[in-house]
Amino acid sequence: MANSTITDVAAHAGVSIKTVSRVLNNVASVKPQIRERVLRAIQRLDYHPNPSARALGGNRSYLLGLLYDVTCGYYATSVLSGFIERSRAAKYQVVMEPCDYSAPSLPEDVKRSVRQSRVDGVILTPPLSDLKSVCGALEELALPFVRIAPGRHGDHHRSVCTNDRESCAAMTEQLATLGHQRIAFIVGNPDHAAVMDRYRGYVDGLQTCGLKLDKTLVAQGYNSYSSGVQCARKLLNVSQAKRPTAIFASNDEMAAGVLGVVHSLGLAVPEDVSVVGFDDAPLASQVWPALSTIRQPIAEMAAQAADLLLRALAGDLPDQVRRVIPSVLTFRLSTGPAPNRARPKAAKSG
Amino acid sequence: MANSTITDVAAHAGVSIKTVSRVLNNVASVKPQIRERVLRAIQRLDYHPNPSARALGGNRSYLLGLLYDVTCGYYATSVLSGFIERSRAAKYQVVMEPCDYSAPSLPEDVKRSVRQSRVDGVILTPPLSDLKSVCGALEELALPFVRIAPGRHGDHHRSVCTNDRESCAAMTEQLATLGHQRIAFIVGNPDHAAVMDRYRGYVDGLQTCGLKLDKTLVAQGYNSYSSGVQCARKLLNVSQAKRPTAIFASNDEMAAGVLGVVHSLGLAVPEDVSVVGFDDAPLASQVWPALSTIRQPIAEMAAQAADLLLRALAGDLPDQVRRVIPSVLTFRLSTGPAPNRARPKAAKSG
DNA sequence: GGCATATTTGACAGCGCTAGCACCGAGATG
DNA sequence: CATCTCGGTGCTAGCGCTGTCAAATATGCC
Numbered sequence: 001m002a003n004s005t006i007t008d009v010a011a012h013a014g015v016s017i018k019t020v021s022r023v024l025n026n027v028a029s030v031k032p033q034i035r036e037r038v039l040r041a042i043q044r045l046d047y048h049p050n051p052s053a054r055a056l057g058g059n060r061s062y063l064l065g066l067l068y069d070v071t072c073g074y075y076a077t078s079v080l081s082g083f084i085e086r087s088r089a090a091k092y093q094v095v096m097e098p099c100d101y102s103a104p105s106l107p108e109d110v111k112r113s114v115r116q117s118r119v120d121g122v123i124l125t126p127p128l129s130d131l132k133s134v135c136g137a138l139e140e141l142a143l144p145f146v147r148i149a150p151g152r153h154g155d156h157h158r159s160v161c162t163n164d165r166e167s168c169a170a171m172t173e174q175l176a177t178l179g180h181q182r183i184a185f186i187v188g189n190p191d192h193a194a195v196m197d198r199y200r201g202y203v204d205g206l207q208t209c210g211l212k213l214d215k216t217l218v219a220q221g222y223n224s225y226s227s228g229v230q231c232a233r234k235l236l237n238v239s240q241a242k243r244p245t246a247i248f249a250s251n252d253e254m255a256a257g258v259l260g261v262v263h264s265l266g267l268a269v270p271e272d273v274s275v276v277g278f279d280d281a282p283l284a285s286q287v288w289p290a291l292s293t294i295r296q297p298i299a300e301m302a303a304q305a306a307d308l309l310l311r312a313l314a315g316d317l318p319d320q321v322r323r324v325i326p327s328v329l330t331f332r333l334s335t336g337p338a339p340n341r342a343r344p345k346a347a348k349s350g
Numbered sequence: 351m352a353n354s355t356i357t358d359v360a361a362h363a364g365v366s367i368k369t370v371s372r373v374l375n376n377v378a379s380v381k382p383q384i385r386e387r388v389l390r391a392i393q394r395l396d397y398h399p400n401p402s403a404r405a406l407g408g409n410r411s412y413l414l415g416l417l418y419d420v421t422c423g424y425y426a427t428s429v430l431s432g433f434i435e436r437s438r439a440a441k442y443q444v445v446m447e448p449c450d451y452s453a454p455s456l457p458e459d460v461k462r463s464v465r466q467s468r469v470d471g472v473i474l475t476p477p478l479s480d481l482k483s484v485c486g487a488l489e490e491l492a493l494p495f496v497r498i499a500p501g502r503h504g505d506h507h508r509s510v511c512t513n514d515r516e517s518c519a520a521m522t523e524q525l526a527t528l529g530h531q532r533i534a535f536i537v538g539n540p541d542h543a544a545v546m547d548r549y550r551g552y553v554d555g556l557q558t559c560g561l562k563l564d565k566t567l568v569a570q571g572y573n574s575y576s577s578g579v580q581c582a583r584k585l586l587n588v589s590q591a592k593r594p595t596a597i598f599a600s601n602d603e604m605a606a607g608v609l610g611v612v613h614s615l616g617l618a619v620p621e622d623v624s625v626v627g628f629d630d631a632p633l634a635s636q637v638w639p640a641l642s643t644i645r646q647p648i649a650e651m652a653a654q655a656a657d658l659l660l661r662a663l664a665g666d667l668p669d670q671v672r673r674v675i676p677s678v679l680t681f682r683l684s685t686g687p688a689p690n691r692a693r694p695k696a697a698k699s700g
Numbered sequence: 701g702g703c704a705t706a707t708t709t710g711a712c713a714g715c716g717c718t719a720g721c722a723c724c725g726a727g728a729t730g
Numbered sequence: 731c732a733t734c735t736c737g738g739t740g741c742t743a744g745c746g747c748t749g750t751c752a753a754a755t756a757t758g759c760c
């Protein structure tokens with residue numbers, strides 16, 4: 001069955017192709033009755049406009065790009081799931097644009113990539129969303145874009161993020177409420193600006209609870225499992241008195257690394273050490289014990305980003321917009337009350 | 351800088367646009383000297399053909415679809431990374447086509463999806479690649495497709511797979527070599543036909559080593575972490591004598607579930623029980639202890655699939671082709687010698 | 701009713717490329 | 731030497747839409 005064209009629809013509805021085009025593009029000035037007639041014809045013929053023809057005629061591609069770093073495949077997939085639905089609804093297609101975050105030629109790569117694919121706009125996932133060079137390249141091309149979870153928001157850009165700082169503060173407070181006084185923190189990759197906010201939240205939380213920041217309890221990680229392992233070794237390889245009773249990592253992968261070290265030292269989670277992550281990646285519930293973490297609503301953020309991008313393309317959105325979707329604290333088995341030594345008053349064994 | 355068009359290139363090279371078009375499409379009958387001239391002009395103008403125009407004129411879209419099940423995001427991403435590179439090189443773009451594997455309307459959804467996006471061909475990732483209904487829908491539309499890691503190969507289709515059976519046999523033999531005599535197996539979701547091959551490999555391996563198949567050591571899982579947990583409980587909740595000393599799960603996620611159960615029973619991995627997975631997903635090296643597993647070369651398989659699809663589109667490929675990319679056994683910390691009780695002869699403690 | 705204004709609709713020319721066929725010149729053939 | 735062949739090239743008509751602008755129709759006012 002050959003695909004029907006706009007001409008077929010026009011013939012069936014007894015109008016000109018231009019009117020059909022108007023209906024397709026939601027132009028207001030079509031009489032309801034005629035619009036109805038056209039829609040019926042479209043339905044009857046199972047007509048789908050040819051994107052290539054639309055693109056060629058309208059000087060746009062109806063393609064949206066999802067720029068992501070190849071090493072962050074999981075994140076990209078989650079973003080995709082939220083992004084694609086909205087885009088589809090708006091008759092846009094999504095093309096994936098893998099990038100190598102660490103390549104020196106990144107800005108050039110991005111430019112070539114988007115020019116070649118002729119996308120109408122892109123969304124940037126972290127860590128790309130933090131790179132001035134990438135944003136600059138996009139601006140040079142005058143290509144609309146929305147950033148997901150960028151660290152710096154000051155620039156004149158559209159972005160969607162979550163409340164990293166507040167949720168990390170809340171998590172820190174929860175740990176304190178469980179009796180933890182020596183709460184360690186593993187900072188994420190400094191390249192990912194958003195994770196700095198997580199650290200700030202940790203500091204806020206300590207302060208709220210009257211705990212004072214102990215720099216020996218802060219380690220610098222790089223978002224990877226192995227950096228989590230290294231940080232955990234550093235944090236735990238001390239006398240028992242100085243050992244943290246809880247370790248809060250800036251992402252789940254590093255938290256998983258912590259778990260490994262704790263196990264291999266013969267310590268128990270959460271009896272000896274509580275462990276907390278961030279993201280609620282699938283990994284968080286597939287390690288043992290399952291990680292308490294902070295669920296970042298990636299799909300929802302992506303949907304909002306799609307919204308912003310589509311509206312920007314339609315021209316009814318200011319240059320600078322920022323949306324915040326709250327994260328939610330999620331408690332699983334990796335957290336528990338602080339061990340007795342930390343709070344000598346209420347000694348009980350179980 | 352406005353994008354240049356084929357007309358600009360033709361003018362600069364002093365030829366007709368048709369000749370430029372021939373160069374772009376690798377038509378043989380262009381004099382080397384002229385071809386050279388055109389290529390230089392293309393380079394100088396940084397010309398990229400407009401895909402929409404190519405699509406419209408040539409009656410194809412230069413779009414390739416990647417059909418995947420939304421619940422298998424990770425797998426899709428890995429496939430993508432291998433797929434996109436080849437496609438790009440051939441000036442094709444990749445669009446992601448998420449599907450709901452379990453929807454009754456799946457064949458209709460697939461049809462609508464591919465018709466709407468106008469893709470020229472698609473690749474199918476598991477579990478989609480096993481569904482007759484999906485393949486049927488695609489055939490009805492006469493849309494070329496390549497299946498990745500399907501279980502049944504008998505049909506008249508193009509596919510790329512790995513040697514599930516052989517590698518699982520080899521892994522089973524390795525476990526036997528380590529002294530394991532009670533090797534349990536967790537079968538994967540029966541919907542994913544490829545995993546049945548893994549079970550067959552396990553049976554082969556047992557046979558090769560002179561171990562006999564004990565049905566009480568075989569559990570039926572569903573590829574998820576939680577089904578791994580359930581199977582492990584069933585397998586381990588027996589007297590010590592009957593307990594398996596090694597558990598081989600058909601994928602890493604289930605193996606991670608096994609790990610959790612072993613830990614929570616107070617047993618040690620690999621001292622009391624060795625655990626093995628399949629896939630070498632990121633998860634495998636992010637649990638503790640890191641999983642011995644079988645690395646499925648997904649990206650490479652995807653690249654081959656892209657190759658097959660592109661050649662099929664070019665018309666120089668028979669209907670039925672099957673490529674096999676071998677998996678590789680990967681040993682990490684989750685496997686070790688069988689505990690002494692299983693081989694009472696060489697008692698040593700450490 | 702007659703006129704000036706909205707409002708709604710249609711005719712038509714591209715968008716940048718490919719496909720089909722016509723064309724041109726050089727070597728092969730009679 | 732005329733004719734044929736054929737590799738190499740150019741001309742031109744679309745592909746299915748959108749944008750522009752003009753035409754047709756509806757609405758408001760005196």
